[in-house]
Amino acid sequence: MAISIMRLTQLRQADLNLLVVFAVLAEERSVSRSASRLALSQPAVSRALQRLRDLFRDDLLIRTATGYEPTPKGQRMLSELSAILPRLDRMLAGADFDPAEESATFRIACTDNAAQVICPSLCRTILPASKRVTFQFLAWHDGSLEELEHGRLDLALNADDGHAPERFHREVIYEDEFVCVVSKDSPHTRRITLKQYANGLHIGIGTLAGRQTIPEQRLMALGYQRTCVLEVPYFVAAMRCIPGTDLIATLPKRLMAGEPHDPRIRVLEPPPELTGFRYLMIWHPRVHTDAAHTWLRSAIRQACRKGVLA
Structure with a gap:
Protein backbone atom coordinates (compact mmCIF):
# COMPACT_ATOMS: atom_id res chain seq x y z
CA MET A 1 0.00 0.00 0.00
CA ALA A 2 1.42 3.38 -0.95
CA ILE A 3 2.20 5.93 1.80
CA SER A 4 1.42 9.52 0.93
CA ILE A 5 4.12 12.21 1.02
CA MET A 6 2.20 13.92 3.82
CA ARG A 7 2.35 10.80 5.98
CA LEU A 8 6.03 10.34 5.26
CA THR A 9 6.64 13.93 6.34
CA GLN A 10 4.74 13.39 9.56
CA LEU A 11 6.68 10.23 10.31
CA ARG A 12 10.01 11.99 9.72
CA GLN A 13 9.02 14.75 12.14
CA ALA A 14 7.80 12.35 14.85
CA ASP A 15 9.94 10.81 17.57
CA LEU A 16 8.71 7.21 17.86
CA ASN A 17 10.22 7.00 21.36
CA LEU A 18 7.43 9.35 22.47
CA LEU A 19 4.90 6.62 21.66
CA VAL A 20 6.70 4.24 23.99
CA VAL A 21 6.59 6.86 26.74
CA PHE A 22 2.88 7.38 26.16
CA ALA A 23 2.14 3.64 26.27
CA VAL A 24 4.00 3.27 29.59
CA LEU A 25 2.36 6.38 31.06
CA ALA A 26 -1.08 5.16 30.04
CA GLU A 27 -0.41 1.82 31.72
CA GLU A 28 1.27 3.12 34.89
CA ARG A 29 -0.91 6.27 35.29
CA SER A 30 2.03 7.82 37.16
CA VAL A 31 5.01 9.93 36.06
CA SER A 32 7.27 8.55 38.80
CA ARG A 33 6.48 4.88 38.09
CA SER A 34 6.80 5.49 34.36
CA ALA A 35 10.16 7.22 34.80
CA SER A 36 11.46 4.28 36.83
CA ARG A 37 10.25 1.77 34.27
CA LEU A 38 11.71 3.74 31.33
CA ALA A 39 15.00 4.54 33.14
CA LEU A 40 14.34 8.26 32.62
CA SER A 41 14.06 11.22 34.96
CA GLN A 42 10.61 12.45 35.95
CA PRO A 43 11.16 15.82 34.20
CA ALA A 44 12.10 13.96 31.00
CA VAL A 45 8.85 11.98 31.15
CA SER A 46 6.85 15.15 31.78
CA ARG A 47 8.53 16.88 28.83
CA ALA A 48 7.77 13.87 26.63
CA LEU A 49 4.10 14.04 27.63
CA GLN A 50 3.96 17.73 26.70
CA ARG A 51 5.55 17.01 23.31
CA LEU A 52 2.96 14.28 22.73
CA ARG A 53 0.16 16.71 23.57
CA ASP A 54 1.57 19.24 21.12
CA LEU A 55 2.02 16.59 18.42
CA PHE A 56 -1.50 15.18 18.71
CA ARG A 57 -3.24 18.43 19.69
CA ASP A 58 -4.94 16.73 22.63
CA ASP A 59 -4.28 16.39 26.37
CA LEU A 60 -4.12 12.58 25.90
CA LEU A 61 -3.70 11.99 29.67
CA ILE A 62 -5.49 13.99 32.38
CA ARG A 63 -4.33 14.10 36.01
CA THR A 64 -6.97 12.86 38.47
CA ALA A 65 -6.99 12.02 42.16
CA THR A 66 -6.03 8.44 41.38
CA GLY A 67 -3.45 9.15 38.65
CA TYR A 68 -3.48 9.96 34.97
CA GLU A 69 -6.54 8.94 32.95
CA PRO A 70 -6.60 8.85 29.14
CA THR A 71 -8.84 11.15 27.16
CA PRO A 72 -11.00 9.50 24.46
CA LYS A 73 -8.25 10.20 21.94
CA GLY A 74 -5.66 8.89 24.36
CA GLN A 75 -7.66 5.69 24.83
CA ARG A 76 -7.86 5.18 21.07
CA MET A 77 -4.12 5.71 20.79
CA LEU A 78 -3.43 3.19 23.53
CA SER A 79 -5.63 0.63 21.79
CA GLU A 80 -3.76 1.18 18.49
CA LEU A 81 -0.32 1.13 20.09
CA SER A 82 -1.00 -2.14 21.91
CA ALA A 83 -1.03 -3.77 18.47
CA ILE A 84 1.48 -1.56 16.63
CA LEU A 85 4.37 -1.35 19.11
CA PRO A 86 4.94 -5.13 19.47
CA ARG A 87 4.97 -5.44 15.67
CA LEU A 88 7.47 -2.58 15.31
CA ASP A 89 9.64 -4.08 18.02
CA ARG A 90 9.53 -7.47 16.32
CA MET A 91 10.30 -5.93 12.93
CA LEU A 92 13.35 -4.10 14.29
CA ALA A 93 14.58 -7.05 16.31
CA GLY A 94 13.76 -9.70 13.71
CA ALA A 95 11.95 -11.65 16.43
CA ASP A 96 9.28 -14.29 16.00
CA PHE A 97 5.57 -13.65 16.34
CA ASP A 98 4.34 -14.42 19.86
CA PRO A 99 0.64 -15.41 19.80
CA ALA A 100 0.46 -15.24 23.58
CA GLU A 101 1.41 -11.55 23.60
CA GLU A 102 0.35 -10.15 20.22
CA SER A 103 -3.07 -9.81 18.65
CA ALA A 104 -3.71 -10.94 15.09
CA THR A 105 -6.63 -11.96 12.90
CA PHE A 106 -6.04 -14.42 10.08
CA ARG A 107 -8.53 -14.94 7.24
CA ILE A 108 -8.36 -18.36 5.61
CA ALA A 109 -10.42 -19.64 2.68
CA CYS A 110 -11.05 -23.38 2.54
CA THR A 111 -13.57 -26.06 1.60
CA ASP A 112 -15.64 -27.79 4.24
CA ASN A 113 -13.37 -30.80 3.72
CA ALA A 114 -10.29 -28.91 4.96
CA ALA A 115 -12.29 -27.24 7.73
CA GLN A 116 -13.40 -30.60 9.11
CA VAL A 117 -9.88 -32.05 8.97
CA ILE A 118 -8.06 -29.03 10.41
CA CYS A 119 -10.38 -26.91 12.58
CA PRO A 120 -11.13 -29.46 15.36
CA SER A 121 -7.41 -30.04 15.82
CA LEU A 122 -6.71 -26.30 15.67
CA CYS A 123 -9.15 -25.69 18.51
CA ARG A 124 -7.47 -28.33 20.70
CA THR A 125 -3.78 -27.82 19.89
CA ILE A 126 -3.24 -24.19 18.84
CA LEU A 127 -5.95 -21.96 20.29
CA PRO A 128 -5.40 -22.76 24.00
CA ALA A 129 -1.98 -21.06 23.86
CA SER A 130 -2.96 -18.38 21.32
CA LYS A 131 -5.84 -16.59 22.94
CA ARG A 132 -5.08 -13.22 21.31
CA VAL A 133 -5.21 -14.72 17.83
CA THR A 134 -8.43 -15.00 15.84
CA PHE A 135 -8.87 -17.43 12.95
CA GLN A 136 -11.63 -16.65 10.44
CA PHE A 137 -12.29 -19.61 8.15
CA LEU A 138 -14.27 -18.57 5.08
CA ALA A 139 -16.02 -20.72 2.49
CA TRP A 140 -13.97 -21.34 -0.65
CA HIS A 141 -15.41 -19.63 -3.75
CA ASP A 142 -14.39 -18.71 -7.28
CA GLY A 143 -12.79 -15.42 -6.17
CA SER A 144 -10.72 -16.82 -3.30
CA LEU A 145 -7.40 -16.68 -5.16
CA GLU A 146 -8.13 -13.13 -6.30
CA GLU A 147 -8.79 -12.16 -2.68
CA LEU A 148 -5.48 -13.77 -1.74
CA GLU A 149 -3.81 -11.69 -4.47
CA HIS A 150 -5.23 -8.44 -3.08
CA GLY A 151 -4.49 -9.17 0.57
CA ARG A 152 -8.09 -9.76 1.65
CA LEU A 153 -7.11 -13.32 2.58
CA ASP A 154 -4.02 -14.52 4.41
CA LEU A 155 -4.12 -18.15 3.33
CA ALA A 156 -6.03 -20.50 1.04
CA LEU A 157 -6.48 -24.24 1.59
CA ASN A 158 -7.64 -26.23 -1.42
CA ALA A 159 -7.09 -29.42 -3.37
CA ASP A 160 -4.31 -29.30 -5.94
CA ASP A 161 -6.50 -28.87 -9.01
CA GLY A 162 -3.97 -26.87 -11.03
CA HIS A 163 -5.73 -23.51 -10.67
CA ALA A 164 -3.36 -21.82 -8.21
CA PRO A 165 -1.14 -19.34 -10.13
CA GLU A 166 2.56 -20.17 -10.23
CA ARG A 167 3.43 -16.86 -8.55
CA PHE A 168 1.89 -18.08 -5.28
CA HIS A 169 3.78 -20.13 -2.75
CA ARG A 170 2.25 -23.52 -2.02
CA GLU A 171 2.86 -26.50 0.21
CA VAL A 172 1.28 -29.94 0.40
CA ILE A 173 -0.26 -30.29 3.87
CA TYR A 174 -1.85 -33.71 3.42
CA GLU A 175 -2.88 -36.28 0.84
CA ASP A 176 -6.28 -37.87 0.47
CA GLU A 177 -8.27 -40.28 -1.66
CA PHE A 178 -11.79 -40.35 -3.02
CA VAL A 179 -14.61 -42.64 -2.00
CA CYS A 180 -18.03 -43.07 -3.61
CA VAL A 181 -21.06 -42.76 -1.37
CA VAL A 182 -24.28 -44.50 -2.41
CA SER A 183 -27.54 -45.44 -0.75
CA LYS A 184 -27.53 -48.68 1.28
CA ASP A 185 -29.90 -50.33 -1.23
CA SER A 186 -27.69 -49.47 -4.21
CA PRO A 187 -26.77 -52.37 -6.54
CA HIS A 188 -23.13 -51.32 -6.12
CA THR A 189 -21.69 -53.25 -3.21
CA ARG A 190 -17.91 -52.71 -3.01
CA ARG A 191 -16.41 -50.87 -5.97
CA ILE A 192 -17.78 -48.93 -8.91
CA THR A 193 -16.15 -49.47 -12.29
CA LEU A 194 -15.26 -46.53 -14.48
CA LYS A 195 -18.07 -47.35 -16.90
CA GLN A 196 -20.63 -47.65 -14.10
CA TYR A 197 -19.37 -44.38 -12.65
CA ALA A 198 -19.58 -42.53 -15.97
CA ASN A 199 -23.08 -43.86 -16.64
CA GLY A 200 -24.41 -43.04 -13.16
CA LEU A 201 -26.18 -39.94 -11.91
CA HIS A 202 -24.12 -37.80 -9.56
CA ILE A 203 -24.27 -35.13 -6.91
CA GLY A 204 -21.52 -32.62 -7.63
CA ILE A 205 -19.82 -30.34 -5.13
CA GLY A 206 -19.27 -26.88 -6.59
CA THR A 207 -15.77 -26.06 -5.36
CA LEU A 208 -14.83 -23.94 -8.40
CA ALA A 209 -17.17 -22.40 -10.97
CA GLY A 210 -19.85 -24.87 -9.91
CA ARG A 211 -17.67 -27.90 -10.66
CA GLN A 212 -15.92 -30.50 -8.54
CA THR A 213 -12.74 -29.99 -10.48
CA ILE A 214 -10.54 -33.02 -9.77
CA PRO A 215 -13.04 -35.80 -10.66
CA GLU A 216 -14.04 -33.83 -13.76
CA GLN A 217 -10.42 -33.43 -14.82
CA ARG A 218 -9.66 -37.12 -14.34
CA LEU A 219 -12.71 -38.19 -16.35
CA MET A 220 -12.05 -35.74 -19.18
CA ALA A 221 -8.49 -37.04 -19.51
CA LEU A 222 -9.96 -40.51 -20.09
CA GLY A 223 -12.61 -39.31 -22.52
CA TYR A 224 -15.54 -39.56 -20.10
CA GLN A 225 -18.01 -37.09 -18.68
CA ARG A 226 -20.37 -37.63 -15.78
CA THR A 227 -23.89 -36.31 -15.33
CA CYS A 228 -24.50 -34.24 -12.21
CA VAL A 229 -28.21 -33.80 -11.57
CA LEU A 230 -27.61 -31.82 -8.38
CA GLU A 231 -24.88 -29.37 -7.40
CA VAL A 232 -24.34 -28.42 -3.75
CA PRO A 233 -21.63 -26.22 -2.21
CA TYR A 234 -20.61 -28.61 0.60
CA PHE A 235 -19.33 -32.18 0.80
CA VAL A 236 -21.38 -33.03 3.89
CA ALA A 237 -24.55 -31.75 2.22
CA ALA A 238 -23.87 -34.08 -0.72
CA MET A 239 -23.45 -37.05 1.60
CA ARG A 240 -26.73 -36.35 3.35
CA CYS A 241 -28.61 -36.17 0.05
CA ILE A 242 -27.68 -39.77 -0.86
CA PRO A 243 -29.99 -41.98 1.28
CA GLY A 244 -32.99 -43.32 -0.65
CA THR A 245 -31.67 -42.27 -4.07
CA ASP A 246 -29.78 -43.80 -7.00
CA LEU A 247 -27.22 -41.00 -6.90
CA ILE A 248 -23.46 -41.16 -6.36
CA ALA A 249 -21.42 -38.64 -4.38
CA THR A 250 -17.64 -38.55 -4.76
CA LEU A 251 -16.18 -37.41 -1.45
CA PRO A 252 -12.79 -37.19 0.29
CA LYS A 253 -11.97 -40.29 2.31
CA ARG A 254 -10.72 -38.36 5.35
CA LEU A 255 -13.95 -36.39 5.55
CA MET A 256 -16.01 -39.57 5.51
CA ALA A 257 -13.78 -41.17 8.14
CA GLY A 258 -14.62 -38.33 10.51
CA GLU A 259 -18.40 -38.55 10.00
CA PRO A 260 -20.64 -40.61 12.30
CA HIS A 261 -21.74 -43.90 10.75
CA ASP A 262 -24.97 -43.51 8.81
CA PRO A 263 -26.66 -46.90 8.24
CA ARG A 264 -28.59 -45.44 5.30
CA ILE A 265 -25.49 -45.12 3.12
CA ARG A 266 -22.70 -47.31 1.78
CA VAL A 267 -19.12 -46.15 1.22
CA LEU A 268 -17.45 -47.77 -1.81
CA GLU A 269 -14.06 -47.74 -3.43
CA PRO A 270 -14.06 -45.48 -6.50
CA PRO A 271 -12.92 -46.48 -9.97
CA PRO A 272 -9.14 -46.95 -9.79
CA GLU A 273 -8.78 -44.20 -12.39
CA LEU A 274 -9.98 -41.68 -9.77
CA THR A 275 -6.65 -41.63 -7.99
CA GLY A 276 -5.85 -39.68 -4.83
CA PHE A 277 -5.14 -35.98 -4.61
CA ARG A 278 -3.01 -33.52 -2.65
CA TYR A 279 -4.30 -30.75 -0.43
CA LEU A 280 -2.43 -27.45 -0.58
CA MET A 281 -1.73 -24.46 1.63
CA ILE A 282 -1.38 -21.43 -0.67
CA TRP A 283 -0.08 -17.95 0.19
CA HIS A 284 1.14 -14.78 -1.52
CA PRO A 285 4.90 -14.09 -1.83
CA ARG A 286 4.57 -10.74 -0.03
CA VAL A 287 3.86 -12.49 3.30
CA HIS A 288 6.37 -15.30 2.84
CA THR A 289 8.90 -13.94 5.36
CA ASP A 290 6.45 -12.14 7.66
CA ALA A 291 6.86 -13.47 11.20
CA ALA A 292 3.12 -13.59 11.94
CA HIS A 293 2.38 -15.39 8.68
CA ALA A 303 -3.15 -28.72 13.32
CA CYS A 304 -3.19 -30.61 10.03
CA ARG A 305 -0.81 -33.30 11.29
CA LYS A 306 -2.95 -33.83 14.36
CA GLY A 307 -6.15 -33.74 12.31
CA VAL A 308 -4.92 -36.28 9.78
CA LEU A 309 -3.78 -38.66 12.51
CA ALA A 310 -6.98 -38.30 14.57
Missing part, protein backbone atom coordinates in the same frame (compact mmCIF):
# COMPACT_ATOMS: atom_id res chain seq x y z
CA THR A 294 5.28 -17.80 9.27
CA TRP A 295 3.68 -18.65 12.61
CA LEU A 296 0.27 -19.05 10.93
CA ARG A 297 1.62 -21.58 8.43
CA SER A 298 3.34 -23.48 11.21
CA ALA A 299 0.08 -23.56 13.20
CA ILE A 300 -1.84 -24.92 10.19
CA ARG A 301 0.83 -27.59 9.65
CA GLN A 302 0.63 -28.68 13.26
Whole structure:
Protein backbone atom coordinates (compact mmCIF):
# COMPACT_ATOMS: atom_id res chain seq x y z
CA MET A 1 0.00 0.00 0.00
CA ALA A 2 1.42 3.38 -0.95
CA ILE A 3 2.20 5.93 1.80
CA SER A 4 1.42 9.52 0.93
CA ILE A 5 4.12 12.21 1.02
CA MET A 6 2.20 13.92 3.82
CA ARG A 7 2.35 10.80 5.98
CA LEU A 8 6.03 10.34 5.26
CA THR A 9 6.64 13.93 6.34
CA GLN A 10 4.74 13.39 9.56
CA LEU A 11 6.68 10.23 10.31
CA ARG A 12 10.01 11.99 9.72
CA GLN A 13 9.02 14.75 12.14
CA ALA A 14 7.80 12.35 14.85
CA ASP A 15 9.94 10.81 17.57
CA LEU A 16 8.71 7.21 17.86
CA ASN A 17 10.22 7.00 21.36
CA LEU A 18 7.43 9.35 22.47
CA LEU A 19 4.90 6.62 21.66
CA VAL A 20 6.70 4.24 23.99
CA VAL A 21 6.59 6.86 26.74
CA PHE A 22 2.88 7.38 26.16
CA ALA A 23 2.14 3.64 26.27
CA VAL A 24 4.00 3.27 29.59
CA LEU A 25 2.36 6.38 31.06
CA ALA A 26 -1.08 5.16 30.04
CA GLU A 27 -0.41 1.82 31.72
CA GLU A 28 1.27 3.12 34.89
CA ARG A 29 -0.91 6.27 35.29
CA SER A 30 2.03 7.82 37.16
CA VAL A 31 5.01 9.93 36.06
CA SER A 32 7.27 8.55 38.80
CA ARG A 33 6.48 4.88 38.09
CA SER A 34 6.80 5.49 34.36
CA ALA A 35 10.16 7.22 34.80
CA SER A 36 11.46 4.28 36.83
CA ARG A 37 10.25 1.77 34.27
CA LEU A 38 11.71 3.74 31.33
CA ALA A 39 15.00 4.54 33.14
CA LEU A 40 14.34 8.26 32.62
CA SER A 41 14.06 11.22 34.96
CA GLN A 42 10.61 12.45 35.95
CA PRO A 43 11.16 15.82 34.20
CA ALA A 44 12.10 13.96 31.00
CA VAL A 45 8.85 11.98 31.15
CA SER A 46 6.85 15.15 31.78
CA ARG A 47 8.53 16.88 28.83
CA ALA A 48 7.77 13.87 26.63
CA LEU A 49 4.10 14.04 27.63
CA GLN A 50 3.96 17.73 26.70
CA ARG A 51 5.55 17.01 23.31
CA LEU A 52 2.96 14.28 22.73
CA ARG A 53 0.16 16.71 23.57
CA ASP A 54 1.57 19.24 21.12
CA LEU A 55 2.02 16.59 18.42
CA PHE A 56 -1.50 15.18 18.71
CA ARG A 57 -3.24 18.43 19.69
CA ASP A 58 -4.94 16.73 22.63
CA ASP A 59 -4.28 16.39 26.37
CA LEU A 60 -4.12 12.58 25.90
CA LEU A 61 -3.70 11.99 29.67
CA ILE A 62 -5.49 13.99 32.38
CA ARG A 63 -4.33 14.10 36.01
CA THR A 64 -6.97 12.86 38.47
CA ALA A 65 -6.99 12.02 42.16
CA THR A 66 -6.03 8.44 41.38
CA GLY A 67 -3.45 9.15 38.65
CA TYR A 68 -3.48 9.96 34.97
CA GLU A 69 -6.54 8.94 32.95
CA PRO A 70 -6.60 8.85 29.14
CA THR A 71 -8.84 11.15 27.16
CA PRO A 72 -11.00 9.50 24.46
CA LYS A 73 -8.25 10.20 21.94
CA GLY A 74 -5.66 8.89 24.36
CA GLN A 75 -7.66 5.69 24.83
CA ARG A 76 -7.86 5.18 21.07
CA MET A 77 -4.12 5.71 20.79
CA LEU A 78 -3.43 3.19 23.53
CA SER A 79 -5.63 0.63 21.79
CA GLU A 80 -3.76 1.18 18.49
CA LEU A 81 -0.32 1.13 20.09
CA SER A 82 -1.00 -2.14 21.91
CA ALA A 83 -1.03 -3.77 18.47
CA ILE A 84 1.48 -1.56 16.63
CA LEU A 85 4.37 -1.35 19.11
CA PRO A 86 4.94 -5.13 19.47
CA ARG A 87 4.97 -5.44 15.67
CA LEU A 88 7.47 -2.58 15.31
CA ASP A 89 9.64 -4.08 18.02
CA ARG A 90 9.53 -7.47 16.32
CA MET A 91 10.30 -5.93 12.93
CA LEU A 92 13.35 -4.10 14.29
CA ALA A 93 14.58 -7.05 16.31
CA GLY A 94 13.76 -9.70 13.71
CA ALA A 95 11.95 -11.65 16.43
CA ASP A 96 9.28 -14.29 16.00
CA PHE A 97 5.57 -13.65 16.34
CA ASP A 98 4.34 -14.42 19.86
CA PRO A 99 0.64 -15.41 19.80
CA ALA A 100 0.46 -15.24 23.58
CA GLU A 101 1.41 -11.55 23.60
CA GLU A 102 0.35 -10.15 20.22
CA SER A 103 -3.07 -9.81 18.65
CA ALA A 104 -3.71 -10.94 15.09
CA THR A 105 -6.63 -11.96 12.90
CA PHE A 106 -6.04 -14.42 10.08
CA ARG A 107 -8.53 -14.94 7.24
CA ILE A 108 -8.36 -18.36 5.61
CA ALA A 109 -10.42 -19.64 2.68
CA CYS A 110 -11.05 -23.38 2.54
CA THR A 111 -13.57 -26.06 1.60
CA ASP A 112 -15.64 -27.79 4.24
CA ASN A 113 -13.37 -30.80 3.72
CA ALA A 114 -10.29 -28.91 4.96
CA ALA A 115 -12.29 -27.24 7.73
CA GLN A 116 -13.40 -30.60 9.11
CA VAL A 117 -9.88 -32.05 8.97
CA ILE A 118 -8.06 -29.03 10.41
CA CYS A 119 -10.38 -26.91 12.58
CA PRO A 120 -11.13 -29.46 15.36
CA SER A 121 -7.41 -30.04 15.82
CA LEU A 122 -6.71 -26.30 15.67
CA CYS A 123 -9.15 -25.69 18.51
CA ARG A 124 -7.47 -28.33 20.70
CA THR A 125 -3.78 -27.82 19.89
CA ILE A 126 -3.24 -24.19 18.84
CA LEU A 127 -5.95 -21.96 20.29
CA PRO A 128 -5.40 -22.76 24.00
CA ALA A 129 -1.98 -21.06 23.86
CA SER A 130 -2.96 -18.38 21.32
CA LYS A 131 -5.84 -16.59 22.94
CA ARG A 132 -5.08 -13.22 21.31
CA VAL A 133 -5.21 -14.72 17.83
CA THR A 134 -8.43 -15.00 15.84
CA PHE A 135 -8.87 -17.43 12.95
CA GLN A 136 -11.63 -16.65 10.44
CA PHE A 137 -12.29 -19.61 8.15
CA LEU A 138 -14.27 -18.57 5.08
CA ALA A 139 -16.02 -20.72 2.49
CA TRP A 140 -13.97 -21.34 -0.65
CA HIS A 141 -15.41 -19.63 -3.75
CA ASP A 142 -14.39 -18.71 -7.28
CA GLY A 143 -12.79 -15.42 -6.17
CA SER A 144 -10.72 -16.82 -3.30
CA LEU A 145 -7.40 -16.68 -5.16
CA GLU A 146 -8.13 -13.13 -6.30
CA GLU A 147 -8.79 -12.16 -2.68
CA LEU A 148 -5.48 -13.77 -1.74
CA GLU A 149 -3.81 -11.69 -4.47
CA HIS A 150 -5.23 -8.44 -3.08
CA GLY A 151 -4.49 -9.17 0.57
CA ARG A 152 -8.09 -9.76 1.65
CA LEU A 153 -7.11 -13.32 2.58
CA ASP A 154 -4.02 -14.52 4.41
CA LEU A 155 -4.12 -18.15 3.33
CA ALA A 156 -6.03 -20.50 1.04
CA LEU A 157 -6.48 -24.24 1.59
CA ASN A 158 -7.64 -26.23 -1.42
CA ALA A 159 -7.09 -29.42 -3.37
CA ASP A 160 -4.31 -29.30 -5.94
CA ASP A 161 -6.50 -28.87 -9.01
CA GLY A 162 -3.97 -26.87 -11.03
CA HIS A 163 -5.73 -23.51 -10.67
CA ALA A 164 -3.36 -21.82 -8.21
CA PRO A 165 -1.14 -19.34 -10.13
CA GLU A 166 2.56 -20.17 -10.23
CA ARG A 167 3.43 -16.86 -8.55
CA PHE A 168 1.89 -18.08 -5.28
CA HIS A 169 3.78 -20.13 -2.75
CA ARG A 170 2.25 -23.52 -2.02
CA GLU A 171 2.86 -26.50 0.21
CA VAL A 172 1.28 -29.94 0.40
CA ILE A 173 -0.26 -30.29 3.87
CA TYR A 174 -1.85 -33.71 3.42
CA GLU A 175 -2.88 -36.28 0.84
CA ASP A 176 -6.28 -37.87 0.47
CA GLU A 177 -8.27 -40.28 -1.66
CA PHE A 178 -11.79 -40.35 -3.02
CA VAL A 179 -14.61 -42.64 -2.00
CA CYS A 180 -18.03 -43.07 -3.61
CA VAL A 181 -21.06 -42.76 -1.37
CA VAL A 182 -24.28 -44.50 -2.41
CA SER A 183 -27.54 -45.44 -0.75
CA LYS A 184 -27.53 -48.68 1.28
CA ASP A 185 -29.90 -50.33 -1.23
CA SER A 186 -27.69 -49.47 -4.21
CA PRO A 187 -26.77 -52.37 -6.54
CA HIS A 188 -23.13 -51.32 -6.12
CA THR A 189 -21.69 -53.25 -3.21
CA ARG A 190 -17.91 -52.71 -3.01
CA ARG A 191 -16.41 -50.87 -5.97
CA ILE A 192 -17.78 -48.93 -8.91
CA THR A 193 -16.15 -49.47 -12.29
CA LEU A 194 -15.26 -46.53 -14.48
CA LYS A 195 -18.07 -47.35 -16.90
CA GLN A 196 -20.63 -47.65 -14.10
CA TYR A 197 -19.37 -44.38 -12.65
CA ALA A 198 -19.58 -42.53 -15.97
CA ASN A 199 -23.08 -43.86 -16.64
CA GLY A 200 -24.41 -43.04 -13.16
CA LEU A 201 -26.18 -39.94 -11.91
CA HIS A 202 -24.12 -37.80 -9.56
CA ILE A 203 -24.27 -35.13 -6.91
CA GLY A 204 -21.52 -32.62 -7.63
CA ILE A 205 -19.82 -30.34 -5.13
CA GLY A 206 -19.27 -26.88 -6.59
CA THR A 207 -15.77 -26.06 -5.36
CA LEU A 208 -14.83 -23.94 -8.40
CA ALA A 209 -17.17 -22.40 -10.97
CA GLY A 210 -19.85 -24.87 -9.91
CA ARG A 211 -17.67 -27.90 -10.66
CA GLN A 212 -15.92 -30.50 -8.54
CA THR A 213 -12.74 -29.99 -10.48
CA ILE A 214 -10.54 -33.02 -9.77
CA PRO A 215 -13.04 -35.80 -10.66
CA GLU A 216 -14.04 -33.83 -13.76
CA GLN A 217 -10.42 -33.43 -14.82
CA ARG A 218 -9.66 -37.12 -14.34
CA LEU A 219 -12.71 -38.19 -16.35
CA MET A 220 -12.05 -35.74 -19.18
CA ALA A 221 -8.49 -37.04 -19.51
CA LEU A 222 -9.96 -40.51 -20.09
CA GLY A 223 -12.61 -39.31 -22.52
CA TYR A 224 -15.54 -39.56 -20.10
CA GLN A 225 -18.01 -37.09 -18.68
CA ARG A 226 -20.37 -37.63 -15.78
CA THR A 227 -23.89 -36.31 -15.33
CA CYS A 228 -24.50 -34.24 -12.21
CA VAL A 229 -28.21 -33.80 -11.57
CA LEU A 230 -27.61 -31.82 -8.38
CA GLU A 231 -24.88 -29.37 -7.40
CA VAL A 232 -24.34 -28.42 -3.75
CA PRO A 233 -21.63 -26.22 -2.21
CA TYR A 234 -20.61 -28.61 0.60
CA PHE A 235 -19.33 -32.18 0.80
CA VAL A 236 -21.38 -33.03 3.89
CA ALA A 237 -24.55 -31.75 2.22
CA ALA A 238 -23.87 -34.08 -0.72
CA MET A 239 -23.45 -37.05 1.60
CA ARG A 240 -26.73 -36.35 3.35
CA CYS A 241 -28.61 -36.17 0.05
CA ILE A 242 -27.68 -39.77 -0.86
CA PRO A 243 -29.99 -41.98 1.28
CA GLY A 244 -32.99 -43.32 -0.65
CA THR A 245 -31.67 -42.27 -4.07
CA ASP A 246 -29.78 -43.80 -7.00
CA LEU A 247 -27.22 -41.00 -6.90
CA ILE A 248 -23.46 -41.16 -6.36
CA ALA A 249 -21.42 -38.64 -4.38
CA THR A 250 -17.64 -38.55 -4.76
CA LEU A 251 -16.18 -37.41 -1.45
CA PRO A 252 -12.79 -37.19 0.29
CA LYS A 253 -11.97 -40.29 2.31
CA ARG A 254 -10.72 -38.36 5.35
CA LEU A 255 -13.95 -36.39 5.55
CA MET A 256 -16.01 -39.57 5.51
CA ALA A 257 -13.78 -41.17 8.14
CA GLY A 258 -14.62 -38.33 10.51
CA GLU A 259 -18.40 -38.55 10.00
CA PRO A 260 -20.64 -40.61 12.30
CA HIS A 261 -21.74 -43.90 10.75
CA ASP A 262 -24.97 -43.51 8.81
CA PRO A 263 -26.66 -46.90 8.24
CA ARG A 264 -28.59 -45.44 5.30
CA ILE A 265 -25.49 -45.12 3.12
CA ARG A 266 -22.70 -47.31 1.78
CA VAL A 267 -19.12 -46.15 1.22
CA LEU A 268 -17.45 -47.77 -1.81
CA GLU A 269 -14.06 -47.74 -3.43
CA PRO A 270 -14.06 -45.48 -6.50
CA PRO A 271 -12.92 -46.48 -9.97
CA PRO A 272 -9.14 -46.95 -9.79
CA GLU A 273 -8.78 -44.20 -12.39
CA LEU A 274 -9.98 -41.68 -9.77
CA THR A 275 -6.65 -41.63 -7.99
CA GLY A 276 -5.85 -39.68 -4.83
CA PHE A 277 -5.14 -35.98 -4.61
CA ARG A 278 -3.01 -33.52 -2.65
CA TYR A 279 -4.30 -30.75 -0.43
CA LEU A 280 -2.43 -27.45 -0.58
CA MET A 281 -1.73 -24.46 1.63
CA ILE A 282 -1.38 -21.43 -0.67
CA TRP A 283 -0.08 -17.95 0.19
CA HIS A 284 1.14 -14.78 -1.52
CA PRO A 285 4.90 -14.09 -1.83
CA ARG A 286 4.57 -10.74 -0.03
CA VAL A 287 3.86 -12.49 3.30
CA HIS A 288 6.37 -15.30 2.84
CA THR A 289 8.90 -13.94 5.36
CA ASP A 290 6.45 -12.14 7.66
CA ALA A 291 6.86 -13.47 11.20
CA ALA A 292 3.12 -13.59 11.94
CA HIS A 293 2.38 -15.39 8.68
CA THR A 294 5.28 -17.80 9.27
CA TRP A 295 3.68 -18.65 12.61
CA LEU A 296 0.27 -19.05 10.93
CA ARG A 297 1.62 -21.58 8.43
CA SER A 298 3.34 -23.48 11.21
CA ALA A 299 0.08 -23.56 13.20
CA ILE A 300 -1.84 -24.92 10.19
CA ARG A 301 0.83 -27.59 9.65
CA GLN A 302 0.63 -28.68 13.26
CA ALA A 303 -3.15 -28.72 13.32
CA CYS A 304 -3.19 -30.61 10.03
CA ARG A 305 -0.81 -33.30 11.29
CA LYS A 306 -2.95 -33.83 14.36
CA GLY A 307 -6.15 -33.74 12.31
CA VAL A 308 -4.92 -36.28 9.78
CA LEU A 309 -3.78 -38.66 12.51
CA ALA A 310 -6.98 -38.30 14.57
